[in-house]
Amino acid sequence: MYRFIARRLGSGVVLVAALTTLTFFLLYLGAGDDIARQLLGEEADEAAVRAKERELGLDRPIVTQFAHWLSGAVHGDLGTSWFNGQDVGAAILSRLSVTVSLVIGSTLLTVVFATVLGVVAATRGGWVDRVVQVAGVLGHAVPNFLISLGLVLVFAISLHWFRPTGYTRFAESPGLWLSSITLPVLALAVHGVSGVVQQVRGAVVDELGRDYVRTLRSRGLSEARVVYRHALRNAAGPALSFLGVQVVGLLGGAVIIEQVFAIPGLGQVAVTATGQGDVPLVMGLVVVSAVLVVVLNLLIDLLQGWLNPKVRLG
Template identity: 40%
Template sequence: MFAFVSRRLALAVLTVLAAVLISFLLVHATPGSPGAIKAGPSGTAAQIAQYNHELGWDLPLWRQFVDYLANLLRLDFGTSLIDSKDIGADLAARLPVTASIALFATLLSGVVGIVLGVTAAVRGGRLGRLITSSSGVALSLPAFWVGILLVYVLSLQLGWLPATGYTRFGDDPVGWLMSLALPVLTLTVGGAAIIARTAGAGMREALRQEHVRTLRAMRTPEWRIRYVHALRYASVPVVSVLGIQFIALFGGSVIIENLFALPGLGQASQAASSSHDLPALVGVVVIATIVVVATNLLLEVVVAALDPKVRTS
């Protein structure tokens, strides 16, 4: 297990370095320069050259990359070209927003989806068909449309939850949970449907396995067969889908954050792209890459713990 984790950890570090290098080269391949963006449309050639010199844009490419890596190791992402704010501090404030939405939506999707999927596989009949067909309908609903519907019902009509805005945990823990409730519920609808389908298919396959028939022949209690042995067999694809779902929610949060006016990384990436704030955009890419790689590493370790065959692959 130690060798498996070591190999995956080395691969994760190389993946992050590759993402940083690609982002760095793409920034240099774009037309213009940071000095031109900082100087604005009215900037003169002398001002642009001065800004580029201050930013180190006139240094050799390899030197710029080494300096950028050294700054990243010190968690220094530079300053914004638009408002001169510290990018690292801004991303540190935005990261918990996006991470909380993605994490809570993934966990809630897992709980609801596993319960529905296992129920559909174990009970079968009309209930199983109802759960399967309902999950198909939920999968076809766009998250943006679901969010608007939930805002109309739970916020505008019933007044239970705030429609938009974000409250920091340190200011008001209850208000923080309420500000995350609608975005999390919006993402849970489709996420739970995916998990329900995955868990249901895995559970049905698990109940057909040879060792399950052997356990029944040994008069093992049915509840133990279903919820211990079969559920563990079915948990491998479910855990994999949950990990992929978290990555998708974390990286694709732009629409939801804009819909609910949440100050997360998705909103920051859109603002940086529209204003051509290259350092801020690269900072978002680096943070997102690190989170995705760390999630993949954790996912592989958990799957390897559940399925010993993975560790030898």
């Protein structure tokens, strides 16, 4: 098991390193030679521009800049924002818990609803199966922002069950916090459930057709025990693999969802930093997002290895 974890951690470190290296060179090379002038304005004189370049370290070779940034990043220093002078790590950490709560909440809902609906569709068949499959296709096809607007119109404006926008931190009021993240989490979970339910349904159908299931039934085991204790456990592998892909989609979808619901998470920071061309802040967001994806996928791999020992041996 330890070797299995070490392999997964090693591949995650390689992924983060490759992604951050590629992103750094693309951002700094794509920003052009007039970064300092963009920061100071077109009216700035040449002396001020050159002084700003020296302040930001932009007068050094790009390889030297990368080595300096990497040295700081390894020690937890992601640099300083070019526009507001705020520490990048502090700016991201202040918003990280918001986005993580959305992603974790939507992931939990995805697992629960996709499992229940997938098993029901696979065991019942007929019109129930067709309804679940059609709903899955439609839910995956509708954009996140349309789902969000629909939820706001129904549950916030018409029924007045939730606030349409805004966010309350858990420390201030747990009840208001739960109310403020419910609609965003549901909006994110719709896409997750729509994708994973097809995988669960297909995997369970395949398992129910195998010889060991017929043997278990012939021994008199109840259908519920056959399905939930044996078939579902063996079918969890493909569904969990697809869930890992969906987690990346949930992080990307959170950017849009946070804009729709005016939630101060990483999505708002990403949109602002990208629009301004704040390269250090964008780099920090890339690093943190990559680490989040690696950690979440590692947890999914561990769960998959626990369910299926063949994964650990492979």
